Amino acid sequence: MPDQPKILSTHVLHPAAEAMLAGVGELAVASALDAATLTREAGDADIVIVRAPMPPELFSAQRRLKMAVRHGAGLDWIPMEAATEAGVLVANVPGVNARTVAEHVLFGAMAVLRRFRQVDRDLRQHGWLAGREHSVRAGELGGKTIGIVGMGNIGRHLVSIARDGFGMTVIANSRTPESLPAGIAFRTLDALMAESDIVAICCPLTPQTSGMIDARRIALMKPAAVIVNVARGPIIVDDALIAALRDDRIGGAALDVFATQPLPPDHPYFGFDNVVVTPxxxxxxxxSMMRMGTGAAAETLRVLAGELPVNLRNPEVVERYRARFF
Incomplete structure (x- = not known):
């Protein structure tokens, strides 16, 4: 009798996803996330469910691995060239947490505008009136202009929430201007930076977007404008943003992603009252964990049944993949 398939997940899955995989194969969780451990523990895996960066060498040493499936949308944690060269399918679960991220954009913007860090700190340390005093300098979302950089699933959800829910004016920048929803005006990135009260970074990290929010573009922002990054840390040049914050040249920032993760505890971002940092x-x-987990599990079940994943991201691998297993 052949060995039961092995499914290696970098992290614990939602119970609903675990239930889908019960009895289908042996589900294991990586004991650590360093390259050596992941490569070793994936050595006899048929499927890897990805929530951490994958080392290229993980793919070069494989004989059984059929697919790496991203627990989510972003593919920058999977070395596509190495996977394709090894004949391994790559899939993801696009869109399932897009509204979740879009809501976080506005959560971060509101936290900065309503001066939440200052209010919370002074309320706890100095009392009711000290916390309340910050409110007279707080701002609202309604009536402001939000500039969305990137019009994928997240950007489109953000359009709906910001425009229809908060009455904001929405402008956008995208590689494909024709993809913008009806009524949303395209702007060059420079024009968007200059016109927006809230700049929302929602685009993928690519060689073209890495470092594109630099000192020159940050200098275009309004003095009270807030920048929110829910995409990838390297899109913003940290030194440029830190300098603008130190000089009070912008209103603040809400940052969920960073060039170095975890963010070191002595990082300058932690020292600004007008910066909201989330991990x-x-x-x-x-x-969203349920949706991402069950989506990854569904793709796993398809591949273990001999089918191709619905959200196959390297279709050029199919011939090589089939030569390996069929």
């Missing part, structure tokens, strides 16, 4: 959690809620 790469914009897409994580009870509801």
């Amino acid at each position: 790469h959690m914009a897409g994580i809620t009870e509801e």
Whole structure:
């Protein structure tokens, strides 16, 4: 009797996803996330469910691995070239946490505008009136202009919530201007930075977007404008943003992603009252974890049944994959 398939997940899955995989194969959780451990523990895996960066060498040493499936949408944690060269399918679960991330954009913007860090600190340390005093300098979302950089699933959800829920004016920048929803005006990135009260970074990290929010573009922002990053840390040049915050040249920032993660505890971002820092959690809620987990489990079941994943991201691998297993 052949060995039962092994499914290695970098993290514990939602109970609903575990239930889908029960009896289908052996579900294991990685004991650590370093390259050596992941490569070793994936050595006899048929499927890897990905919530952490994958080392390229994980794929080069495989004989059984059929698929790496992203627990979510972003593919920058999977070395696509190495996976394709090894004949391994790559899939993801796009869109399932897009509204979750879009809601976080406005949560972060509101926390900065309503001066939440200052209010909370002074209320706890100095009393009711000290906390309340900050409210007279707080701001609202309604009537402000939000500029959305990137019009994928997250950007489109953000359009709906910001425009229809909060009465904001929405402008956008996208690689494909024709993809913008009806009524949303396209802006060049420079024009968007200059016109927006809230700049929301929602685009993927690519060679073209890495470092694109630099000192020159930050200098275009309004003095009270807030920048929110829920995409990837390297899109913003940290030194440029830190300098603008130190010089009070912008209103603040809400940052969920960073060039170095975890963010070191002595990082300058922690020292600003007008910066809200969250630990790469914009897409994580009870509801989204269920959707991402069950989506990854569904793709796992398809591949173990001999089918191709619905959300196959390297279709050029199919011929090589089939030569390996069929």
